[in-house]
Amino acid sequence: xxxxxxSSAFDRDLETIQALIMKMGGLVEQAILDAATSxxxxxxxxxxxxxxxxxxxxxxxxxxxxxAARVIALRAPTxxxxxxxxTVMKIAANLERIGDYAKNMAKRTTVLSQxxxxxxxxxxxxxxxxxxxxMLRDGLDAYIRRDEGLARDVMHRDHDVDxxxxxxxxxxxxxxxxxxxxxxxCMHLHFIAKNTERMGDxxxxxxxxxxxxxxGEVPEDSRPKSDKxxxxxxxxxxxxx
Numbered sequence: 244x245x246x247x248x249x250s251s252a253f254d255r256d257l258e259t260i261q262a263l264i265m266k267m268g269g270l271v272e273q274a275i276l277d278a279a280t281s282x283x284x285x286x287x288x289x290x291x292x293x294x295x296x297x298x299x300x301x302x303x304x305x306x307x308x309x310x311a312a313r314v315i316a317l318r319a320p321t322x323x324x325x326x327x328x329x330t331v332m333k334i335a336a337n338l339e340r341i342g343d344y345a346k347n348m349a350k351r352t353t354v355l356s357q358x359x360x361x362x363x364x365x366x367x368x369x370x371x372x373x374x375x376x377x378m379l380r381d382g383l384d385a386y387i388r389r390d391e392g393l394a395r396d397v398m399h400r401d402h403d404v405d406x407x408x409x410x411x412x413x414x415x416x417x418x419x420x421x422x423x424x425x426x427x428x429c430m431h432l433h434f435i436a437k438n439t440e441r442m443g444d445x446x447x448x449x450x451x452x453x454x455x456x457x458x459g460e461v462p463e464d465s466r467p468k469s470d471k472x473x474x475x476x477x478x479x480x481x482x483x484x
Contacts, residue, residue, distance in 0.1 A: 253324060256314045260307055260331050261387075264338075267303040268383045270296060271338050272376050274345035275442065279372035281349060282435065283365040285356040293349035300342035307335040330456045334386065337445040337452075341379065344438040344445075348372075351431045358428045361418055364411070368432065371407045371439050378404070378446045385450060391457045394450040398462075404443035411436045 274293050281290040311328045314320065320328060378397050385393040415429040415436075454462045 253314065253318045253320065256310065256318065257324075257327065260310050260314070260328075263303055263307050263310065264331055264334060265383065265387070267300060267307070267335060267338050268379065270300050270303070271342045271345065272379055274300070274342055275372050275376040275379070278345040278348040278352065279369040282352045282355065283369045285352070285360070285365075287353050287356050290349040290352040290356075294346050297342050297346040300339060304335045304339040308332060326456060326459065330386075330452045333452050334449050337448045341442045341445045344442050347438050348435050351435055355428060355431050358431075359424070361415075361425060361428055361432060364414070364418075364429075364432050367407075367411050367414070368435055368439065371404060371411065371436065372442075374400070374404055374407065375439055375442045375446060378443060379449070382446050382449045382453065385453045386456070389453070389457050391454050394453040394457075395462075398447050398450045401443045401447045404440060408436055408440040 274296060277289055278293045280286065281293065311332050314328060315325070318324070378400055381393060382397045384390070385397065412433065415433050418425040419429045451462055454460070
């Protein structure tokens with residue numbers, strides 16, 4: 244088999260994997276938006292759809308990993324080609340985690356729909372989720388275009404998500420201190436806010452992989468995190484789940 248034939252076979256394999264990545268990304272983007280909408284509209288049916296569709300996201304990650312392993316075994320990729328494959332696998336892993344966080348949001352929506360709503364909370368969380376979804380869309384676009392500048396821009400936008408999370412966290416503290424009956428719904432809402440903030444972190448990871456793909460170097464973590472809730476002495480934020 245000549246080098247040209249091997250190269251064209253690799254390109255076809257890569258196109259297949261890239262198509263799976265974009266399909267997976269589209270499902271995750273929709274999951275973020277639908278989970279936020281189900282929370283705001285108290286739509287338990289839509290929340291259940293988000294939970295069920297996460298199975299397709301998990302299946303796509305398995306397909307991507309399987310295809311990537313097959314390409315490594317059969318094509319003996321060069322260093323640059325191997326970088327592409329490893330990047331794809333890491334992007335898929337981050338997409339899977341973002342999908343899990345969207346699923347967790349949907350799970351808590353079902354619980355929150357039975358409780359008295361906290362004024363303005365669902366709308367604030369929807370705005371935060373929409374920003375994360377836009378970041379993800381642009382991060383995947385940066386991957387397709389091999390656009391280092393766009394990837395870096397998306398990484399910096401995670402600061403805005405952190406700031407939104409900090410503001411929501413302070414509001415929830417105020418609601419809980421004003422009325423103990425708000426404690427349970429606010430704790431559920433805080434889990435959702437924290438999960439959404441973590442989605443932003445995983446989008447940042449995707450953008451770091453794009454930069455690595457383009458430059459061959461992992462960017463230094465020069466952007467400080469803006470999540471200051473752990474510094475608040477009144478309450479320690481729970482683990483996302």
